[in-house]
Amino acid sequence: xxxxxxxxxxxxxxxxxxxxxYPVFVMDLLCFALFACxxxxxxxxxxxxxxGHAAFFGGGAYIAGYAIKAWGFPPLVGILTGTGFxxxxxxxxGYLAIRRQGIYFAMVTLALAQIIYxxxxxxxxxxxxxxxxxxxxxxxxxxxxxxxSLAMYYFVFTIFLVGFGIIYRTIHSPFGEVLQAIRENExxxxxxxxxxxxxxxxxxxxxxxxxGLAGATKAVVFQFASLxxxxxxxxxxxxxxxxxxxxxxxxxxxxxxxxxxxxSHELSSYGSWVQVILGTIFVICVMVFRRGIIGELERQFxxxx
Amino acid sequence: MSMTxxxxxxxxxxxxxxxxxxLSLGLAVIFGLLNIINFAxxxxxxxxxxxxxxxxxxxxxxxxxxMEIGFWPSLILAPLLVGALGxxxxxxxxxxxxxxxxxxxxxxxxxxxxxxxxxxxxxxNVSGTPxxxxxxxxxxxVNLGFMYFPTYRLFAIxxxxxxxxxxxxxxxxxxxxxxxxxxxxxxxxxxAFGLNVPLMITLxxxxxxxxxGLAGVLAAPIYSVSPLMGADLIIVVFAVVVIGGMGxxxxxxxxxxxxxxxxxxxxxxxxxxASTVIFFLMVLVLLFRPAGLFGxxx
Numbered sequence: 001x002x003x004x005x006x007x008x009x010x011x012x013x014x015x016x017x018x019x020x021x022y023p024v025f026v027m028d029l030l031c032f033a034l035f036a037c038x039x040x041x042x043x044x045x046x047x048x049x050x051x052g053h054a055a056f057f058g059g060g061a062y063i064a065g066y067a068i069k070a071w072g073f074p075p076l077v078g079i080l081t082g083t084g085f086x087x088x089x090x091x092x093x094g095y096l097a098i099r100r101q102g103i104y105f106a107m108v109t110l111a112l113a114q115i116i117y118x119x120x121x122x123x124x125x126x127x128x129x130x131x132x133x134x135x136x137x138x139x140x141x142x143x144x145x146x147x148x149s150l151a152m153y154y155f156v157f158t159i160f161l162v163g164f165g166i167i168y169r170t171i172h173s174p175f176g177e178v179l180q181a182i183r184e185n186e187x188x189x190x191x192x193x194x195x196x197x198x199x200x201x202x203x204x205x206x207x208x209x210x211x212g213l214a215g216a217t218k219a220v221v222f223q224f225a226s227l228x229x230x231x232x233x234x235x236x237x238x239x240x241x242x243x244x245x246x247x248x249x250x251x252x253x254x255x256x257x258x259x260x261x262x263x264s265h266e267l268s269s270y271g272s273w274v275q276v277i278l279g280t281i282f283v284i285c286v287m288v289f290r291r292g293i294i295g296e297l298e299r300q301f302x303x304x305x
Numbered sequence: 306m307s308m309t310x311x312x313x314x315x316x317x318x319x320x321x322x323x324x325x326x327x328l329s330l331g332l333a334v335i336f337g338l339l340n341i342i343n344f345a346x347x348x349x350x351x352x353x354x355x356x357x358x359x360x361x362x363x364x365x366x367x368x369x370x371x372m373e374i375g376f377w378p379s380l381i382l383a384p385l386l387v388g389a390l391g392x393x394x395x396x397x398x399x400x401x402x403x404x405x406x407x408x409x410x411x412x413x414x415x416x417x418x419x420x421x422x423x424x425x426x427x428x429x430n431v432s433g434t435p436x437x438x439x440x441x442x443x444x445x446x447v448n449l450g451f452m453y454f455p456t457y458r459l460f461a462i463x464x465x466x467x468x469x470x471x472x473x474x475x476x477x478x479x480x481x482x483x484x485x486x487x488x489x490x491x492x493x494x495x496x497a498f499g500l501n502v503p504l505m506i507t508l509x510x511x512x513x514x515x516x517x518g519l520a521g522v523l524a525a526p527i528y529s530v531s532p533l534m535g536a537d538l539i540i541v542v543f544a545v546v547v548i549g550g551m552g553x554x555x556x557x558x559x560x561x562x563x564x565x566x567x568x569x570x571x572x573x574x575x576x577x578x579a580s581t582v583i584f585f586l587m588v589l590v591l592l593f594r595p596a597g598l599f600g601x602x603x
Contacts, residue, residue, distance in 0.1 A: 049408045096588060099595040103342045103407050104547060108591065111544040115584045122577055232540060236415055243412070275423030282416025286409050287398060 002301055006251045006294075014157050023149040024221065027156045029261045031218040034163045036241040036253030038210035041167050043239070044248030045176065046203045047183035051106045051235050052093065052113025053211050056086040058230025059116050060212030061219035065135040066125055068220065075138045075146055079159070079216040086212020087205060089116070094204030098197050110232060120230045131226040135219055152221065159217050163210045168250060170206060179203050211238075240278060243285045246292030255293055309452050311573055318569015319562065320458050320527070323465035324350075326561030327520040328542045329549065330469055331513035333557035334476070337489040338509045341399065341410030347539025348421040349387050349514045353521025354436070354530045355425060356383040361438035376438045379522050387518025392511040399510070400503075418536065425532035433529030461523045468519065469558045476554050485509065544587040550597025560598060 017026045035057055042048045064082025067073040073081060097108045120126050127133060137146035146152045170176050178199055181189045190196045219225045228234060237260065245256025260278070267274045285292070291299065328346060335343050343349075359367075360374030360382065374382065394417065402409045443460050446453040476482040487495045488505050496502045521535070528534060542561075549560030564583050571582040578585075590597060 047406075049411070051411075096591045099591050100547070103336075103340075103411060106408065106411055107342065107543040107547050108587070110540055111547065111584050111587055114540050114544075115581050118581045122580075232536075236419070239412065239415075272423045272426035275419050275426065277423075279416045279419030279421075279423060282419060283398070283413060286413040286416060287401065290405075290409070 002298065003250055010251065010254065014160070018150055018153045023153045025265065027153055027221045028218065029258055030156050030160045031214045031221065032238070032241065032261050033254040033257035034160050034217075035211050035214035036238050036245070036257045037164055037167050038207045038214065039238045040242045040247065040249075040253040041170060041210075042203060042207040043242060044252075045171055045183060046179045046200060048098075048200065048204070049106045049239075050097070050109040050204070050207070051232070051239070052109035052111075053208070053238055054230050054232060054234035055093065055113035055116040056089060056208040056211035057215035057218075057234060057238070058120060058225070058227075059089055060086040060215035061225035061229050062120055062126060062132055064216030065132045065219040065225040068138065069132070069135045070125070074142070075140055075155075075220050078138075079213065079220060082216030082219065083209055083213040086215070087209040089212070090205040090208025091201075094201045094208065098200045098204065110235070113230075113232065113235060117227075117230045117232070120225075120227055126225075126227075129227055131224050131228075132219075133224040135223045135225070137220055137223060146220070156217055156221060159213065163213055164254075166206070166210065170203075171250065175199070175202070236282075237278070240282055240285070242292075243290075244281065244292055246294035246296075246298075247290070249292065249294040249298065252292050252294035259293070311570070313452050313454070314569045314573045315566060316454055316462075316569075317458070318566045318572070320462055320565070321568060322562040322565020323462050323469070324520050324524060324538070324561075325542055325545050325565050326469050326558045327465055327516050328538065329545045329557040329561045330472060330554065331516040332542065332546055333549075333551040333554060334472070334516075335510055335513040336551045338485070338506050339399070339403070339410070340407050341402075341414070342407075342543075343510075343513065344411055344414040344539065345394070345417045345421070346414075346514070346517050346542070347535030347537075348418040349391065349517035349535070350521040350524070350538060351425065351530075351532060351535035352390070352421060353383045353387050353518030354525040354534060355429070355521075356386055356518070357438065357522045357525045358434060358436050358530045361436065373438075376440045376522075376526070379438070380519070383522045384515040384519040387521075388511040388515030391514025392507055394514075395507050395510040400507075422532050422536060429530070429532055431531055431533055433531035433534070435529045436525040439526035457526055461527065465520070465523060468516070472516070473554050473558060541583055544583045548583075548587050548590045548597060550599045552597075553599045556597075556599025 035053070039050065039053050042050055060082035063085040064078045067081040068075060068078035093109065093112050096112065097105055100108055121128060125132070137152060140146050140151070140155055144151050146155060178189065178194055181194070182196055182199060186196055215229055218229065241256035241260045242253045243256065244259055245254065246252025264274055264278070267277060328350060332343060332346055335341065357376065357379040360379050364370055364372050364374070398413060399410060402413060439457055443457040445456050447456050447459055476485060484495070484500055485505060488500065488502050492502050524534070545561050545564050546557065548564065549556045551557065564586070567586065568579055568582055572579045
């Protein structure tokens with residue numbers, strides 16, 4: 001019930017947003033919202049804390065940007081190329097990371113992501129610290145000019161909805177039920193005959209792929225892939241978004257991305273104080289607000305009934 | 306490439322290695338008792354370096370008091386201050402999270418890292434400020450027979466090694482250390498024997514942070530002091546810890562030293578890979594010895 005109301009709200013807000021908000025800003029938020037949803041699939045529903053999701057987000061952005069710029073790929077094909085890269089990377093990282101558990105998992109993913117960061121810094125085609133610039137938006141399907149910000153916006157919103165839909169279906173499928181069983185009690189799931197590692201790897205790859213989709217889309221929106229998107233601080237930011245919105249809730253990451261994104265935007269003139277404030281929110285969330293916004297709302301909602 | 310170049314890079318690598326060793330040692334000690342990974346360890350290292358820098362060059366500029374705290378007093382003062390901050394963090398925040406999933410400890414310390422890093426980035430240049438307080442007695446170079454090596458760096462290597470092995474000796478071979486190990490093995494039982502485990506945990510966390518602060522002071526004259534110096538380092542140290550496994554104190558020290566050496570040598574053989582070689586080694590270890598070289602999975 002609550003999910004339906006929230007979905008309707010999200011749909012209305014998303015469809016009307018470009019008429020009262022700056023489209024590029026909303027597109028940025030949508031990319032981060034999709035990124036956070038993808039991350040939440042892993043932490044919220046399987047209990048795996050990946051501290052390296054920026055690798056997929058940034059990696060997807062760089063590859064999509066390069067494919068469009070250097071090989072002249074049309075925008076959608078370019079985005080899919082970036083997404084495909086994130087998928088392959090997800091298989092590799094996932095395969096390695098699930099060999100260790102708990103806190104080690106977080107450290108392994110963080111260290112692996114650092115390889116991608118250094119590649120983005122050092123490889124000849126990436127533009128080093130300036131990032132990969134000058135990615136053309138191009139024509140969608142050959143006839144929709146994405147340089148129109150309205151066309152671009154609805155294209156991004158569609159991508160977001162598709163990604164969101166995939167995550168929603170994954171969570172509410174028998175596969176998703178098994179994932180949650182693993183989160184609750186891994187040994188029990190194992191003893192019930194589930195190949196736990198295979199499920200974890202699958203979830204990791206889905207999450208990585210969609211994070212890559214978000215990053216690739218962002219590269220087309222902003223017409224460049226930035227080094228920041230591959231930095232560990234981006235991995236931290238997506239964790240914060242998910243935490244603020246509500247871990248393991250369907251809409252939490254979306255709301256969290258909006259909140260954190262809007263906040264960083266509002267505070268952007270304060271320089272490094274943004275970091276201090278985000279850090280403080282992090283601490284507050286961990287100490288006293290672990291359910292997040294949607295989590296708290298759901299609890300209130302359930303109490304009422 | 307001459308032998309001297311290789312040897313000097315190996316020594317420089319060892320210089321980095323002692324910092325890895327000190328940090329991974331602190332992480333391992335904390336992990337053993339608290340079961341959490343202290344993300345703020347890098348920030349503690351940075352803080353140590355900044356305390357030395359502020360004590361030397363900024364007291365007069367900021368507070369108008371004509372005073373400077375030199376390198377030697379900083380070497381004692383900074384670890385104490387950083388350790389005290391660690392104790393404060395443990396008492397007021399971390400302590401409330403022990404009953405939850407251990408990832409919350411990591412997330413909390415990540416938040417603290419952002420706060421500390423952001424605070425210093427407001428007042429200091431992110432590209433670094435040089436620390437001018439290197440003591441006169443340690444300036445210049447020493448002749449090692451096969452090459453000349455900066456005296457200060459040699460001092461940093463020897464001093465850090467002494468601290469690392471003293472810590473190891475304390476934990477493995479003294480009565481107090483055996484109580485600590487009992488606390489690691491079984492906290493409830495240890496408490497039942499009348500030992501104050503919560504106090505042990507607090508002091509251990511403070512000690513681990515203090516070690517990081519000490520490493521920071523030692524690093525200040527070598528690298529310029531920057532708000533980001535800890536963050537870049539801590540991720541490498543995480544990889545070191547994954548490679549070594551956190552089951553053993555000696556394992557943490559040795560893997561830190563060895564990996565610093567490997568990194569130094571990579572700088573000679575293939576410089577572009579120097580920043581990632583440790584991560585690639587981590588991949589190999591995960592493939593062939595997932596629990597880590599000295600590890601026992603917890």
